[in-house]
Each structure stands twice: as structure tokens, then as C-alpha cells.
Amino acid sequence: MARSAIFFLLFLVTNASLILLYPFTISRLLLVASIYAVGTVVMLYLLFHPRNQWLVANRSRVDGTGCVALTFDDGPDPVDTPKLLDLLREKGVKATFFVVGKRADQYPEIVRRAWVEGHLVANHTWSHHPLFCFLTPGRLRAEIERGTESIRRSCGFRPCAFRSPVGLRHPLLGPYLKEAGLEYISWSVRTRDTLTANSSVLARRILNKVVSGDIILLHDHLPAGTNVMLEALPRVIDELRERGFEFVLAGSREDGSGKTLEPAPCEPAR
Ligand SMILES: [Zn+2]
Numbered sequence: 001m002a003r004s005a006i007f008f009l010l011f012l013v014t015n016a017s018l019i020l021l022y023p024f025t026i027s028r029l030l031l032v033a034s035i036y037a038v039g040t041v042v043m044l045y046l047l048f049h050p051r052n053q054w055l056v057a058n059r060s061r062v063d064g065t066g067c068v069a070l071t072f073d074d075g076p077d078p079v080d081t082p083k084l085l086d087l088l089r090e091k092g093v094k095a096t097f098f099v100v101g102k103r104a105d106q107y108p109e110i111v112r113r114a115w116v117e118g119h120l121v122a123n124h125t126w127s128h129h130p131l132f133c134f135l136t137p138g139r140l141r142a143e144i145e146r147g148t149e150s151i152r153r154s155c156g157f158r159p160c161a162f163r164s165p166v167g168l169r170h171p172l173l174g175p176y177l178k179e180a181g182l183e184y185i186s187w188s189v190r191t192r193d194t195l196t197a198n199s200s201v202l203a204r205r206i207l208n209k210v211v212s213g214d215i216i217l218l219h220d221h222l223p224a225g226t227n228v229m230l231e232a233l234p235r236v237i238d239e240l241r242e243r244g245f246e247f248v249l250a251g252s253r254e255d256g257s258g259k260t261l262e263p264a265p266c267e268p269a270r
Pocket residue numbers: 073074124128164165166
């Protein structure tokens with residue numbers, strides 16, 4: 001909570017520096033411009049850098065020599081997620097799905113299938129709000145809690161892992177995740193699968209970057225579909241296996257007491 005307070009103080013000081021413009025002189029303008037620029041750059045770094053630890057403790061790597069983790073954000077998608085699950089089953093690969101709560105409520109059977117087939121299901125907020133770092137405290141808490149609840153309705157347990165939309169931070173995210181018992185999991189390989197139209201380019205980009213311990217960011221729901229990712233993935237899996245890599249989950253399927261979370265029947269969405 002202390003860091004949240006320091007962040008808000010930085011915000012106030014940066015904006016309060018505008019008072020120094022009165023009475024106006026060129027030297028005062030330069031001073032205010034310097035304070036404002038430094039304050040803004042620091043705040044943007046803290047809010048936007050996906051692996052910055054200062055506001056929210058997070059993990060962007062997995063343990064174990066030769067281990068890598070595939071993570072899929074923004075699903076479930078009624079068409080592409082089942083295709084991806086079929087592919088992962090065929091290849092014998094387990095992955096981590098950061099699901100959007102309101103989509104999980106629309107397609108709970110897909111979320112449940114992912115869990116039952118040995119994947120990790122994690123919270124990617126309720127609505128995937130594009131201005132996540134500017135949410136009010138009440139809305140932030142609701143985004144986390146409703147995301148958790150929709151997974152509980154789909155699978156019968158509360159998830160243990162969380163990732164925010166686009167990796168954005170919020171000054172209150174750290175304390176709220178602690179309260180909710182959620183670990184923040186970031187990534188170390190950004191594949192830019194959302195911007196790539198060629199599966200060979202995507203596969204090559206991933207294969208050129210991956211080293212032991214990486215957490216790889218991909219998406220199983222995109223407005224234009226995920227065919228490019230689905231085409232690239234078999235090659236990525238096969239080549240990484242040939243290099244000796246093992247695919248692991250980005251987090252644990254156990255609760256805090258070490259007990260594996262067991263799925264219960266789906267509950268209807270409210
Ligand atoms: Zn996302």
C-alpha cells in the first residue's frame with residue numbers, strides 16, 4: 001500500500017508543479033516542463049512496463065532447465081479455443097489460459113474443458129478494459145473479483161493466477177491481488193501475434209527468441225481470428241521439442257494448501 005501512496009504522491013506533485021508557472025517566466029516554464037516530463041515518464045514506465053516489479057510483484061519466467069510456458073490470453077473463443085485445445089491435446093502440450101470473465105460466462109464449457117484437459121486457467125479480468133490503469137478503485141476490485149467468480153462458476157474453484165489487459169498496471173493492483181490471493185504472471189516473450197499476418201514470420205519470431213524459462217504470450221481470441229497463430233503453433237512446438245525444451249504451466253494447479261483444484265459442475269452465469 002505504501003508504494004500505491006507514493007505513486008499517487010508522484011501524480012499530485014507532477015500536476016501541482018503547474019502552479020510554478022505563475023508568475024510566468026521562461027526559466028519557470030523550463031523548470032515546470034522538466035518536472036512534468038520526468039514525472040510523466042516515470043509514471044508511464046510504472047504503469048505500462050509489463051515486467052516492472054515496483055507496483056505489482058510479478059513473475060515472467062518459469063523454473064526448470066529447458067522449460068518454457070505457452071500462455072494464451074483473451075479467450076475463450078467459441079471457434080478458435082476448441083481448435084487450439086485439439087492441437088494441444090494432439091501434441092501432448094499443457095498451456096495456461098488467461099480467460100476474460102465475461103467470455104468465460106458465455107462459453108463456460110470451453111473453460112472447463114481446458115482445465116479438465118490439464119491446462120491452467122487464470123484470471124484476465126472481467127471485461128478486459130482498455131483503460132485498465134485508470135479504473136476507479138471500486139471498478140478495479142470488481143474487474144478482479146468478477147473475473148475470479150466467472151472461473152469459479154465454470155470450473156468450481158477460484159483461480160490462483162492473474163494477468164491484466166495488455167500487462168497494464170494500476171497503483172492499487174498489488175494490494176488488491178494480495179487480498180484476492182492471486183499471483184501476477186507476466187511474460188518474457190511478446191510474439192506480436194495480434195499484428196502478424198504470416199504464420200512463418202510468427203513461428204520464426206518465436207523460435208528466434210525463446211530461451212529456457214521463457215513465458216510466451218499468445219492469444220486464443222482476436223477480432224480477426226487466430227488462424228495465423230494456429231498455423232504457426234505446430235512448427236513452434238515441434239522445433240522447440242527438437243531443441244530439448246519441455247512445455248510447462250505458467251503457475252500451479254494447486255491451491256495454497258498444495259491440494260489440486262478439482263472441477264465442480266458449471267454454474268449458470270448470472
Ligand atoms: Zn488480453
